[in-house]
Amino acid sequence: MTDRVLVTGISGFVGGHVALELLRQGFAVRGSVRDPGKAEKVRQALGRAGADLGRLDFVTLDLTADSGWDAAMDGVRYLQHTASPFVTTMPDDRMELIRPAVEGTRRAIAAALRAGVERIVLTSSVASIYYGHDKSRTAPFTAADWTQLGGPNVNAYSESKTRAEQEAWALMEAAGRRNDLASINPGSIFGPLLDDDPGTSVALVKRIFDGSLPAAARMAFVVVDVRDVAAAHVAAMLSPGAGGQRFPIGDCTMTLMEMAEVLKPALPGHAAKMPRFEVSDWLVRIVAAFDKEIAANVGELGSRKKIDGSPAVALLGRPLITADEALIAAARSLVAQGLV
Numbered sequence: 001m002t003d004r005v006l007v008t009g010i011s012g013f014v015g016g017h018v019a020l021e022l023l024r025q026g027f028a029v030r031g032s033v034r035d036p037g038k039a040e041k042v043r044q045a046l047g048r049a050g051a052d053l054g055r056l057d058f059v060t061l062d063l064t065a066d067s068g069w070d071a072a073m074d075g076v077r078y079l080q081h082t083a084s085p086f087v088t089t090m091p092d093d094r095m096e097l098i099r100p101a102v103e104g105t106r107r108a109i110a111a112a113l114r115a116g117v118e119r120i121v122l123t124s125s126v127a128s129i130y131y132g133h134d135k136s137r138t139a140p141f142t143a144a145d146w147t148q149l150g151g152p153n154v155n156a157y158s159e160s161k162t163r164a165e166q167e168a169w170a171l172m173e174a175a176g177r178r179n180d181l182a183s184i185n186p187g188s189i190f191g192p193l194l195d196d197d198p199g200t201s202v203a204l205v206k207r208i209f210d211g212s213l214p215a216a217a218r219m220a221f222v223v224v225d226v227r228d229v230a231a232a233h234v235a236a237m238l239s240p241g242a243g244g245q246r247f248p249i250g251d252c253t254m255t256l257m258e259m260a261e262v263l264k265p266a267l268p269g270h271a272a273k274m275p276r277f278e279v280s281d282w283l284v285r286i287v288a289a290f291d292k293e294i295a296a297n298v299g300e301l302g303s304r305k306k307i308d309g310s311p312a313v314a315l316l317g318r319p320l321i322t323a324d325e326a327l328i329a330a331a332r333s334l335v336a337q338g339l340v
Contacts (some may be wrong), residue, residue: 009083063104153299187222187250225326
């Protein structure tokens, strides 16, 4: 009998790629969607990517509601909990992000524990690792680090990811099953789209080469390819030694200007619209007073955080896809999807 995996948030960028990787490896996938109308779009996207749709089914689940979770776990051997709210413009009420992230994690893990699921893999983020620390730190952040809630520049998203991951580990500890959980903590996720939804990270690439960023702020991001993120999820599910571990994952750290310099020769027809220089921090701060998306990240100006992703590389047993390739794949798929 084919092992079944529940993938929460299958309509998301990460969830879709995790499902695709699982289907390629022969698993049956049960994908959760909040809106049942999205199921067919997901099915079509995975079909275009070459997935065997005969091993795919869907359930409707809401991170903020109790109904359906136990039924969704019926016959499930593994849980991939990728569902979590992700935005770049922070809400006025931080709990709009924190509550569904934490409560959804609690519902997913509690239901998995009741069902006796063997291994749970949580999609977390570097946002739960490297915020709220002294800005002068130059040493790479590791799996042993946690975002310091209450520290400087911890926005609602970072707090939501930190609290959700901490809730997951606390639940597993209380159940005596810490080693049956693994978390994947990616940086900013790029790479090829499966459909016409650019999501949040790939939307940044769109802004770089569609003319909406004539100049680049001095902000830097840990870059990782979604295909590596998906592969790491599956490897963490199957590797006995991955249990009880956190896996920060990312190829390298790049500024917006460095991203633009990678994309210009790859998409020469769009090069004229890409940023030509970095803008002064003081000007970004002025603009931030009128732009919530910029305001949410202004504390990161001039910061270049790094991570130690070597455990994730060891988990995969191969080098990561390069940041350049991830960015170019994202950009080309934006063009292919008619989004630019």
